[in-house]
Amino acid sequence: MGADVSHRDALRVGVIGLGTIGRTHLAALRQAGIAELAGADPSPLAREAARRSFGIADYSDYRRMLDDERLTAVVVATPPRTHRELALLAIERGLGVLCEKPLALTVEECEDLVAAAQQAQRPFAVGFCHRFQPQVQSMRAMLLRGDLGAPILFHAAFVHGLTETDRSWLKDPAQAGGGVLVDSGSHAIDLFRYIIGEVHDVRGLTDLGFLDPGTVENSCVAVLRSGAVVGGIELSWRAPPWEGCVEVVGDGGRARVDYDGQSAQLHVRAQGAGWQQIPTDTTDRFAAQVAHFLACLRGDAAPLATAADGLEATRTWLRLYAQLDDPAGPAEEGNAS
Ligand SMILES: NC(=O)c1ccc[n+]([C@@H]2O[C@H](COP(=O)([O-])OP(=O)(O)OC[C@H]3O[C@@H](n4cnc5c(N)ncnc54)[C@H](O)[C@@H]3O)[C@@H](O)[C@H]2O)c1
Secondary structure, three states: OOOOOEEEEEOOEEEEEEOHHOOOOHHHHHHHHOOOEEEEOOOHHHHHHHHHHHOOOOOOHHHOOOOOOOOOOEEOOOOOHHHHHHHHHHHOOEEEEEOOOOOOOHHHHHHHHHHHHHOOOEEEEOOHHHHOOHHHHHHHHHHHOOOOOOOEEEEEEEEEEHHHHHHHHHHOOOHHHHHHHHHHHHHHHHHHHHHHOOOEEEEEEOOOOOOOOOOOOEEEEEEEOOEEEEEEEEEEEEEEEEEEEEEEEEEEEEEEEEOOOOOOEEEEEOOOOOEEEOOOOOOOOOOOHHHHHHHHHHOOOOOOOHHHHHHHHHHHHHHHHHHHOOOHHHHHHHOOO
């Protein structure tokens, strides 16, 4: 990687897609002191909202932004179907990339990005922002230190309501790749990999039973296995408000992160004591993610969530969909109804 930016150089970041998460990234970039910001979105409403809140230069066509602005990096914050094309173009232009999850919609698309990221001049990171949640970081550090003993069980639940943000592409499998399993499940699968390890086995059920072409699941329960550790993930976007939980049970203790909207608490029970709330850093995960990405651009850090991590998350939810689509598959064993 030969194009680190000197600490004295100003970083210039363009955000492609100025919707819900694009504007979250703009806020985090501003908070991190990045003055040189631009944005691109074909939607006049999205551009107007970004201009009003952040006073950025805005473009209806991302190619013009890449031509006109001397950018160091881009954030790809568009619907998943577009990620491969946009991220590859940014890499070709020599830019650093923070690409939102899911990295892309097929193993082949993800592999293209993994290969391009390996040759890229600047860092390539995937927006698995929950890795940056301070309580998740603390829980993982406790597990790595041995404070919880050897891990036995994992649990993650993300529950929210689509009515909170009505993004029509989310229910279009051609744009989104699937339903809640792709949307929130990408994070849950990534957390399992980040905290426990590689996924060796996966099984699941959705509210739809089998997936009919053109429909997507609203709720999903899946189990993952890594070695001897099994984990359950529960997802729904039919029940606002946004809440989440990530939990590890070890043979020497337990730790649980409870999310309530954007805030979270870490509780731990270890060494024979009762549950205790552990004080943690309260930095917002998007701010922490952007700060880390900027450190990567300056050559002070390496991406915590790489294109290879994006590939493995996509591979896992695709395995789950393949198993759901196969009536002879393991999901149907013992189903008497
Ligand atoms: N990390 C997280 O917690 C998190 C949360 C929400 C969304 N996301 C991810 O972020 C991405 C965007 O989601 P969102 O909720 O912001 O969606 P959104 O619909 O609110 O915004 C997407 C924007 O992209 C624009 N767009 C579409 N094609 C474009 C193109 N070719 N060039 C420029 N702009 C284009 C749309 O006009 C829209 O304004 C998705 O991949 C989603 O999964 C991640």
